[in-house]
Amino acid sequence: MTALRIGTRGSALALTQTGSVADDLATETGVATELVTITTAGDRSTEPLSQAGGTGLFTSALRDALVAGECDVIVHSLKDLPTAPHPDLTIAAIPVREDARDALCARDGLTLLKLPTGARVGTGSPRRAAQLRRQRQDLQIVDIRGNVDTRLGRVADGDLDGVLLAAAGLRRLRRTDAITELLDLDHWPTAPGQGALAVEVRRGDEHLVESLDHAESRAAAEAERHVLAILEAGCSAPLGAHAVVDAGLLLLSASVYSLDGTIAxxxxxxxxWPDDAAPLDVAASAARELLDAGAADLTGSAR
Incomplete structure (x- = not known):
């Protein structure tokens, strides 16, 4: 192998994320790398994210390319990746996780509580929309698409009073100057796996990237994603989860919302922890409690 071919979406954020993985691989293993840009269904679609195909929208084309041998490794934002195992591929590494919080980027340095009555706030996430409505029923929630610069541009142009974005993406793109408030994970849990990257390879090729795997980040992200899987909720479900390893424990909190924000x-x-069974065990306990409380009615699960 002359160079390790790493598949990626072509957005600025995806290229930045994949470039960081390539750099880390070069540092850890000395291997030469090259990026292979792949267009996904999510990149072509202009529909609202909640209606544009759901699970796999930004990942299927990357996976198809990897299975076909067009690349050797692919890099995803973990929150976009379906929870069901792939028959031919495996997540060989979850590197050190970036900030998992949501960030408000608003005009005039405003925070969520200081936005004026009736302010227009943009997001393409049903979970974020539900959380916004729960905090501020007076807000106008605007369904938006587009990359980070496009979304921030709608605030700069005065079309929106603010947008909600992942802090991780803003940090990776060096756009933290746009953040006016970071939302606390204890009260504002984010999408399972938010802030984490998934480095996927064909089964049997785990050795190519396993040096990048970070045990604590993997345990936390897997616990969050197990909740999503057990509840049979898609990536666009109004569900937030936050897990962390602390003092020998894997701690998980998960919340399910009604779309109108009135129920949480x-x-x-x-x-x-450490215990290989801990992520699934803690997720199963949380999911069982949520299902007993009626979560299936909120997530669209068949249970």
């Missing part, structure tokens, strides 16, 4: 169900559990 929360479950928090812990498991001893």
């Amino acid at each position: 169900l929360t479950a928090s559990h812990a498991a001893v």
Whole structure:
């Protein structure tokens, strides 16, 4: 192999994320790398994210290219990746996780509580929309698409009073100057896996990237994603989760919301870590509590 071919979407954020993985691989292993840009269905679609195809929207084309041998490694934002195992591929590494919080980027340095009555706030996420409505029923929630610069541009142009974005993406793109408030994970849990990257390879090729795997980041992200899988909720479901490893425990809190924000169900559990079973055990406990409280009616699960 002359160079390790790493597949990526062509957006500025995806290229930045994949470039960081390529740099880390070169540092860890000395291997030469090259980026292979792949267009996904999510890149071509102009529909609202909640209606544009759901799970796999930004990942299927990358996976197809990897299976076909067009690249050797692919890099995803973990929150975009379906929870069901792929028959031919595996997540061989989850590098150190970036900031998992949501960030408000608003005009005039405003915070969520200081936005004026009736302010227009943009997001393409049903979960973020539900959380916004729960905090501020007076806000106008505007469904938006586009890359980070496009979304921030709508605030700069005065079309929107603010947008909600992932802090991780803003940090990776060096756009933290746009952040007017970081929303606390204890009260504002984010999408399962938000802030984490998934480095995927064909089964049997784990050795290519396994040096990048970070045990604590993997445990936390897997616990969050197990909740999503057990609840049979898609990536666009109004569900937030936050897990962390602390003092020998894997701590998980998960919340499910009604789309109008009037209902929120929360479950928090812990498991001893390190233990390979901890992510699934803690997620199963949280999901069971949420299902018993009626979460299936909010996520669209068949249970």
